[in-house]
Amino acid sequence: MVMFTSGSAGNPKGVITTHRNFVASMNGFGPIWSNHGAYSNNETYLAYLPLAHVYELFAESLLFSAGARIGYASPLTLTDNSSGLVKGCPGDATLLQPTQIPSVPLVLDRLRKGVYEAIAQKGPLFKAIFEYAILYKNLWLDLGFDTPLLNMTLFKKTRLLLGGKIRALVCSSAPISSETRQFVRACFCCRVTEAYGLSETCGAVCIMDADDASMGRVGAPISGCFIRLVDWKDGRYCTADKPNPRGEIAIAGGTVTQGYHKNDDLTREAYRVVDGVRWFYTGDIGEFFPDGTLKIIDRKKDLVKLQYGEYISLGYVESVLKTCPLVDNVFAYASSLHTYLVAFVAPNFEQLQRLARSAGKTECTTLKELCEDEEVTAAASKSVIECARKSGLQKTELPVKIKFCAEEWLPDSGLVTPTLKIRRKPMELFYQRDIQALYDSRENVRRS
Numbered sequence: 001m002v003m004f005t006s007g008s009a010g011n012p013k014g015v016i017t018t019h020r021n022f023v024a025s026m027n028g029f030g031p032i033w034s035n036h037g038a039y040s041n042n043e044t045y046l047a048y049l050p051l052a053h054v055y056e057l058f059a060e061s062l063l064f065s066a067g068a069r070i071g072y073a074s075p076l077t078l079t080d081n082s083s084g085l086v087k088g089c090p091g092d093a094t095l096l097q098p099t100q101i102p103s104v105p106l107v108l109d110r111l112r113k114g115v116y117e118a119i120a121q122k123g124p125l126f127k128a129i130f131e132y133a134i135l136y137k138n139l140w141l142d143l144g145f146d147t148p149l150l151n152m153t154l155f156k157k158t159r160l161l162l163g164g165k166i167r168a169l170v171c172s173s174a175p176i177s178s179e180t181r182q183f184v185r186a187c188f189c190c191r192v193t194e195a196y197g198l199s200e201t202c203g204a205v206c207i208m209d210a211d212d213a214s215m216g217r218v219g220a221p222i223s224g225c226f227i228r229l230v231d232w233k234d235g236r237y238c239t240a241d242k243p244n245p246r247g248e249i250a251i252a253g254g255t256v257t258q259g260y261h262k263n264d265d266l267t268r269e270a271y272r273v274v275d276g277v278r279w280f281y282t283g284d285i286g287e288f289f290p291d292g293t294l295k296i297i298d299r300k301k302d303l304v305k306l307q308y309g310e311y312i313s314l315g316y317v318e319s320v321l322k323t324c325p326l327v328d329n330v331f332a333y334a335s336s337l338h339t340y341l342v343a344f345v346a347p348n349f350e351q352l353q354r355l356a357r358s359a360g361k362t363e364c365t366t367l368k369e370l371c372e373d374e375e376v377t378a379a380a381s382k383s384v385i386e387c388a389r390k391s392g393l394q395k396t397e398l399p400v401k402i403k404f405c406a407e408e409w410l411p412d413s414g415l416v417t418p419t420l421k422i423r424r425k426p427m428e429l430f431y432q433r434d435i436q437a438l439y440d441s442r443e444n445v446r447r448s
Contacts, residue, residue: 024254028222041067
């Protein structure tokens with residue numbers, strides 16, 4: 001079988017995948033998933049990722065082997081508040097009432113923003129109580145306990161957003177922020193499990209144990225999968241780093257696929273034999289902890305060197321900017337020819353509309369009008385920068401100029417992957433003139 005990569009770093013590549021690879025993945029994931037209590041014929045799985053995505057095909061195969069039910073949905077009709085639904089129409093999760101949902105960080109970030117938007121309308125006192133309840137529940141969850149009283153009262157309505165019966169939520173595709181993970185496991189009363197895998201490893205490398213409460217990690221390698229870290233001098237990641245070794249992640253074992261279809265040069269570059277063992281070099285940067293768990297900290301293709309020598313991780317910048325309520329999705333761009341980065345933002349229409357009204361811009365009614373209004377975009381840029389600064393971005397990581405885009409970034413457009421990750425090369429080509437205009441323009445959102 002030929003499974004295609006997402007194409008987030010270029011054109012999608014065909015990966016030659018065998019039956020042996022799928023069996024190795026299922027053998028590695030199955031026992032751990034059973035420990036989570038999520039591998040039985042009582043499960044109902046909400047499938048909204050495309051079957052061309054290797055994780056979705058692997059997860060459905062695993063659940064079919066357990067006799068679980070599977071309902072097919074769409075990211076645009078997932079919840080009652082999804083953009084693809086007519087107002088008042090129930091979402092797929094409400095109708096199916098799943099016990100398991102696969103997820104990606106962008107979908108969870110949008111859920112979090114939607115809940116906080118509704119909470120903010122109930123006043124500052126209720127918002128403070130709600131935020132304290134999340135902190136309180138996470139404190140007890142970290143100690144191995146639950147909060148049944150809060151679950152039956154304050155979090156009852158939020159849980160209904162995903163049908164009310166959700167017990168397990170697996171997040172893959174990209175790292176999830178600790179804030180979003182804490183929010184999801186508290187508000188939806190479910191276990192949030194992070195996993196790590198690639199098309200080239202048949203979707204399986206690492207998964208968190210059932211009792212792993214750590215934040216930001218993806219767990220330990222599954223059975224039959226081997227990981228080693230390799231020094232990357234250009235990025236200053238080394239296996240001798242203290243307190244924990246860091247480096248490029250290389251993977252061996254039964255899940256490693258055969259190579260790229262009709263691309264021998266790229267196969268030789270990514271799949272290498274070292275001391276008789278065949279390794280796949282992922283391009284991801286990892287950090288190993290003393291307990292054997294792995295954390296994904298960077299990606300080689302996301303690291304850009306600016307004109308004065310500073311290294312910027314575009315993926316990290318984007319993940320922080322996505323936590324801003326105004327941002328639905330974001331594409332960050334930088335190059336060695338310039339001293340700063342710029343950002344293209346797909347804004348949240350309701351948040352942008354609210355900002356425009358507060359600025360007295362009641363005549364702007366469509367998303368296009370809002371994105372083209374200089375006063376609105378200036379205020380929105382200031383809000384995004386302030387949010388990014390509070391979230392911990394350094395001075396050189398803050399976008400100096402921001403363009404708000406009225407175009408929808410959907411998989412059909414080719415600008416994002418099926419899991420809504422940014423495809424950098426198509427984005428650069430699509431916004432080529434705008435990138436040049438942002439760097440040529442003297443009108444800046446200045447770093448202070």
